[in-house]
Amino acid sequence: MSLVGPQLEQCAPMARSGHRHCLTSLVMRYGVWVALLLIGACASDDPALLGDGGQVVETSAGTGSVALTEPTPPDAAPAETSAGGGSVALTEPTPPDAAPPETAPAEAPDGGRDAGNRAPSSAQAPSTTGPLSADRPESESPAHSGSAPDCAGQRAKWPAAPSSGTTPPAEPWNGPAVFDLERAVNDTTRAVELVPQPGTGRLFVVGRDGIISEARDGGLVEPAFLDIEAEVLSQADADDEDSAPPPGAGVESLSSEQGLLSLAFHPDHEANGLLYTFHTRFGDGASVVTEWRIRSGGDIDMGSARTVIVFEQDQAEPTHKGGQLRFGPDGYLYIAVGDGGASGDLYCHGRNRHTPLGAIARIDPMPSPTGPYTIPADNPYADGASGHPALWASGLRNPWRFTIDGDLLIIADVGWNDREEINSARLNTDAGIDYGWSAFEGEVCIRADYCDEPGAPPAVRYSHDEGAAVIGGHVYRGSAIPELAGRYLYADFTGGWLRSVTFGPDGRAAEHTDWTAQLSEPELLQGVYGFGVDAAGEVYVVTGWGQRAYKLVPAG
Secondary structure, three states: OOHHHHHHHHHHHHHHOOOHHHHHHHHHHHHHHHHHHHHHHHHHOOHHHHHHOOEEOOOOOOOOOOOOOOOOOOOOOOOOOOOOOOOOOOOOOOOOOOOOOOOOOOOOOOOOOOOOOOOOOOOOOOOOOOOOOOOOOOOOOOOOOOOOOOOEEEEOOOOOOOOOOOOOOOOHHHOOEEEEEEEEEOOOOOEEEEEEOOOOOEEEEEOOOOOEEEEEOOOOOOOOOEOHHHHEEHHHOOOOOOOOOOOOHHHHHHHOOOOEEEEEOOOOOOOOEEEEEEEOOOOOOOOOEEEEEOOOOOOEEEEEEEEEEEEEEOOOOOOOOEEEEEEEOOOOOOEEEOOOOOOOOOOHHHOOOOOOOOOOEEEEOEEOOOOOOOOOOOOOOOOOOOOOOOEEEEOOOOOOEEEEEEEEEEEEEEOOEEEEEEEEEEEEOOOEEEEOOOOEOEEEOOOHHHHHOOOOOEEEEOOOOOOEEEEEEEEOOOOOOOOHOOOEEEEOOOOOEEEEEEEOOOOEEEEEEOHHOOOOOOHHHOOEEEEEEEOOOOEEEEEEOOOEEEEEOOOO
């Protein structure tokens, strides 16, 4: 198996532009010398250097698929779905014999690495009440390009956009120290978020390795609250053409934005015991939302698993999964879904309202008479005629963490080559909002032919001089640190900083503050991967590539 081929395809556009995140990821994963070899070969633009391991070959006209001669998909078939219901048979897995190494870092939520290293799976029957895919135009080229592809035929008519505005600079906090970071949970494994269980005081750590554990007294309670390690997708395993790993094996090699990505408790959880997870499925990379029920003793009934929705079309890469779940004040489930990867939105998902990729979906997770979930009647495309029925907001690339504060939706969207952005919307008035990807990256037009109707500008944007992958957090609603009240906290995977912003009635950024310098150990902010919040509204930050969780506590 060729090592260089697939990795060249993965990092070629970033190497050519000197993107530091690509280099950092390769160094962490393969070492300095291999990384330099890959970067040098990428930058050369010599097709011969791709070799058989990463050669791009064209497929049938009109499919837009990218077929790589190496690697081939694993022999293990993905879990079958039942006709019409799309359910995945989830059984209680046996943990692997070897625990993941404690020092294995995760990669950033793709801050620009876009070229695919495996072919997208073939289209399968959608497990929704509406169409999950739409035909791509024949003008689309399947070959990778460092520039934005042509999206002729996929252009969406944007609704009226809020007035544009400039992002106020993040000013350093100039008063005495307000808060610090206190180690809250030791030795987490690829953690992405901390989520409180309503009515119990329990706090759960969600790990990309497929394990959710209760945090207690600085550690993780055993056995795990939920273990679906065998169900999550490891791209490193999928890249191994020689043998298909047994279920649960090799999860230590999860290297991107795959795995178990989010947990949300039903608004009536105390009465009905329901909760929901989002994970990428082993074998084909499909994104799956599953419903579970808790027993009276507080543990999960593994036999209660019910697949609610599966996003499985044209997710060409192990990146751009999005993957967060949140219930809104309306009682509906909001789901962040990335554009599925491929350089510059190769398949134009961001511009196609008939796919829920590159979007925020909104559903009632309760079954309808015709499917495993229900479409809210006031969704902007509920009838399916002009857009996917589940679609609520579109034009996103990789919404890596969003939050809902009252009727304010705040989305951190990881950028491509140049910009990171934070978007906002009012749940009561902005259904159908379009954030512009992939015509725009931040406020920068990257497809001149499609920029005459720019959609909703970002509330916050910053260039890659300041970071490479925005990590969204929470609006502080705790009581321990009154200076943070009402401020939305966010960070960047490579930036090494922690900032906050407030939003005006129009959803635009108002006060913008950088809190890094007032911390006693700002170096702890390296490798921020997610945030958390407890039942009291106190905020946590997951750092060290998902291996540590710190609580924001009053300084002193």
